[in-house]
Amino acid sequence: MTELVPPCVILNEPQLAENIGAVARVMANFGLSDLRLVRPRDGWPQERAWASASGANWPLDGAKVFERIEDAIADLRLLYATTARPRETQLPVITPREAAAKLYDASAEGLGTGLLFGGERAGLETHDIALSQGIVTIPIDPKFHSLNLAQAVAVNAYEWRTRVLDAPPPRFREGPPPADQAMMIGLYEQLEHELDEAGFFHPPEKRPSMVRNLRVALSRARFSDQEVRTFRGVVTALSRGRGRVLAKLAAAREAQKPQG
Numbered sequence: 001m002t003e004l005v006p007p008c009v010i011l012n013e014p015q016l017a018e019n020i021g022a023v024a025r026v027m028a029n030f031g032l033s034d035l036r037l038v039r040p041r042d043g044w045p046q047e048r049a050w051a052s053a054s055g056a057n058w059p060l061d062g063a064k065v066f067e068r069i070e071d072a073i074a075d076l077r078l079l080y081a082t083t084a085r086p087r088e089t090q091l092p093v094i095t096p097r098e099a100a101a102k103l104y105d106a107s108a109e110g111l112g113t114g115l116l117f118g119g120e121r122a123g124l125e126t127h128d129i130a131l132s133q134g135i136v137t138i139p140i141d142p143k144f145h146s147l148n149l150a151q152a153v154a155v156n157a158y159e160w161r162t163r164v165l166d167a168p169p170p171r172f173r174e175g176p177p178p179a180d181q182a183m184m185i186g187l188y189e190q191l192e193h194e195l196d197e198a199g200f201f202h203p204p205e206k207r208p209s210m211v212r213n214l215r216v217a218l219s220r221a222r223f224s225d226q227e228v229r230t231f232r233g234v235v236t237a238l239s240r241g242r243g244r245v246l247a248k249l250a251a252a253r254e255a256q257k258p259q260g
Contacts (some may be wrong), residue, residue, distance in 0.1 A: 004260055005112070007103050007160065008034035009059075009153060010072050012128060013119035015041045021052025021060065022118075022150035028056035030157035031164060035059040036072045036114075044064065069116070069128055074182035075260055077111040081132040083124050084145050089216050092134045100159035101134045111177055115156055120149055130212045131181070176224040183228045188215050190232055194239045 009027055014020050014037060024035060037044055044065045053060055066072040073079050080099050081091075094102075103113045116132060118124035138147065138155050147155075192211055201207040218233060223231065 004104075004107050004164070005110070006034070006107065006164075007031050007113040007115050007232075008036055008076070009157075010036045010038065010069070010114055010116045011040075011119075011149070012038045012069055012116065012124060013041060015120045017042060017046035018052040019120060019149045020063075021025065021049035021054075023153045024053040024059040024063075024084070025056045026130065026150055026154040026157055026208065027059045028053075029154070030072075030161040032157055032160070033059050034064065037063055037065045038069050038072050039067060039118075040065065068179070069131060070185050073114060073116070073131060074180065074185070075112050075134060076114045076181050077178045078106040078113045079116060079132045079181065080114075080136045081116045081124055081129040082136045082138075082156065083129065084137055084140075084147070084255060085123060089129055089133065089212070090133070091129065091216055091220065093137055094134055095139055096136055096156045096159040096190070099134070099156065100163045102134075103160060104163040112180065114155075117149060117152060123175035127208065127212055130215045131185075131219070133222065139250050176226065178222045179225045179228045183225060184219065184223070187218065187223075187228050187232055187235075191218075191235050194235055197239070210224040 001010065009023065009032060011023065012022065014023075020035075020037070020040065027035060040046070044063065045060070049060055050057060064072075080103070081093075099115075102212075103115075106113050116124065116128070116138070119127070136156065138152065140147065188211075191214065193200060201210055
């Protein structure tokens with residue numbers, strides 16, 4: 001049987017060391033250990049984090065630091081972004097309980113999974129969420145919907161733990177597993193480069209939203225490794241075809257120039 005690997009917890013731009021320590025504490029409570037930090041405001045390591053963890057040191061001892069979210073999630077095949085704010089995406093929105101079920105099924109198949117959390121001040125931006133396969137929102141009372149970072153992690157970690165303690169047999173998956181994020185990011189960047197070359201992103205000020213929408217659509221498709229390679233081959237073939245058309249036009253213009 002495939003070893004069940006719990007989801008990692010990714011904190012994007014966390015501000016306070018005490019909050020990072022509190023996150024490590026609840027991770028340890030519910031059997032999570034893989035902590036990834038993206039651009040922590042005050043650098044890393046920070047002694048106050050260990051003091052706040054109340055002995056739950058192992059997530060902090062093994063914490064990895066990244067400069068970009070893309071690097072932090074590159075090895076994952078299922079990623080959920082957690083936010084309480086509505087964003088301009090077409091991704092599915094689910095509860096922590098629903099997310100835990102999907103994360104469990106993916107982990108039982110040996111796939112890398114993760115939960116992405118925003119910083120204390122601003123949460124996640126839309127372009128960060130667009131890298132995920134869905135949005136997790138905690139169903140709290142709308143009269144007071146403010147949760148601190150460790151509380152948000154705790155709710156999601158608890159739901160994961162209930163799946164582990166009372167989990168059904170792993171489902172059999174039909175077909176190959178989805179591609180990891182590194183492969184998907186390579187596809188995004190190749191396609192966006194070729195679209196830049198073709199002048200697709202017009203007017204320029206709309207480029208960020210157009211890129212975001214393309215990434216969301218492709219992410220939702222859950223391509224396999226082979227499907228990513230095929231799609232990238234299609235993009236390459238189309239770009240070379242454009243080059244041949246441009247070369248023919250240039251040759252035609254050259255032939256029309258007066259001789260002498």
